[in-house]
Amino acid sequence: MNLTSVDIREVSKHYEEVLALDSISFRVNRGELFGLIGPDGAGKTSLFRILTTLLLPDEGTATVEGFDVDGDFREIRKITGYMPGRFSLYQDLTVEENLAFYATVFGTTVEENYDLIKDIYIQIEPFRKRRAGKLSGGMKQKLALSCALIHKPRVLILDEPTTGVDAVSRKEFWEMLIRLKGADLTILVSTPYMDEAELCDRVALLQDGKLLSVNTPAKIKEKYPQQLWALRAENMYNLKNDLAVYDDTRSVFLFGQDLHVTLKQAGGPEKLQAWLEKMGHKQIYIEAIQPGVEDCFMELMSKEEQKRG
Numbered sequence: 001m002n003l004t005s006v007d008i009r010e011v012s013k014h015y016e017e018v019l020a021l022d023s024i025s026f027r028v029n030r031g032e033l034f035g036l037i038g039p040d041g042a043g044k045t046s047l048f049r050i051l052t053t054l055l056l057p058d059e060g061t062a063t064v065e066g067f068d069v070d071g072d073f074r075e076i077r078k079i080t081g082y083m084p085g086r087f088s089l090y091q092d093l094t095v096e097e098n099l100a101f102y103a104t105v106f107g108t109t110v111e112e113n114y115d116l117i118k119d120i121y122i123q124i125e126p127f128r129k130r131r132a133g134k135l136s137g138g139m140k141q142k143l144a145l146s147c148a149l150i151h152k153p154r155v156l157i158l159d160e161p162t163t164g165v166d167a168v169s170r171k172e173f174w175e176m177l178i179r180l181k182g183a184d185l186t187i188l189v190s191t192p193y194m195d196e197a198e199l200c201d202r203v204a205l206l207q208d209g210k211l212l213s214v215n216t217p218a219k220i221k222e223k224y225p226q227q228l229w230a231l232r233a234e235n236m237y238n239l240k241n242d243l244a245v246y247d248d249t250r251s252v253f254l255f256g257q258d259l260h261v262t263l264k265q266a267g268g269p270e271k272l273q274a275w276l277e278k279m280g281h282k283q284i285y286i287e288a289i290q291p292g293v294e295d296c297f298m299e300l301m302s303k304e305e306q307k308r309g
Helices: 044-051 073-079 095-105 114-121 137-149 167-180 217-222 236-245 269-278 293-308
Strands: 004-015 018-029 033-037 059-064 080-083 155-159 186-191 202-207 210-215 228-232 249-255 258-263 285-289
Touching (some): 004 044, 004 186, 018 044, 018 059, 018 186, 018 202, 018 210, 033 044, 044 059, 044 155, 044 186, 080 137, 095 137, 114 167, 137 155, 167 186, 202 217, 202 293, 210 217, 210 293, 217 293, 228 236, 236 249, 236 258
Parallel strands (some): 033 186, 033 202, 080 155
Antiparallel strands (some): 004 018, 202 210, 228 258, 228 285
């Protein structure tokens, strides 16, 4: 039995002089919740547009449930639900009119597949007579997801679905995705938010069209090569500037209220503490911490930049 849902092999895409995707290869297993993680311009949307047959790769091949993106576009569009990054439903149609329209396009009805969208749709049903353009960001998101699911796709592709919505709506959306995933539905979701990577079964980390890593979030974090330290002091601005010129600093990045720091020599926090005190810093806090996916991404990105020289 073939357990591969999406198979991407050496896919590259150019836009004139810009290399958007550089020999990307990975597989997504059937029933996975798979995350494509990276900042704006990493190549996430280009890859999703290839998988949904809206773009052709310049090099390489890609298949969705065994169908080739080049020759089998009709079959792929029947079995794929796609939610683009920008809200793309009909703004002048009501909630229920949009849903009915998309069901009709795919030769089905809302009633036939209502069980699949029920948990999502009941949250927007009180607004079913409201025009889509008048919905809040979170409600638009739920309507778009309902429309992407109404034909019971085998693969659901979501391009940055939580960008620009509030924290509560983000949390609710991911709870919905976790409930949806399973043997009958493979989910690919892209996001620039590293904390959302932790919610995926596996993730691919992308930067400037290059694939940095593909693995489970836990295994990506296990491979972090250094001891990581969280630092705080009374004056964070001066602390970051001083750490940037400290001889033993290997890397320093701002993460929320802390600075995440790696040192060239293992076991060097005592020396660092003494140096910071000498530099006049007060209320110094140094603690060993475990890396997150974002720490790993920054580490892999730094290594890639070093390769390029």
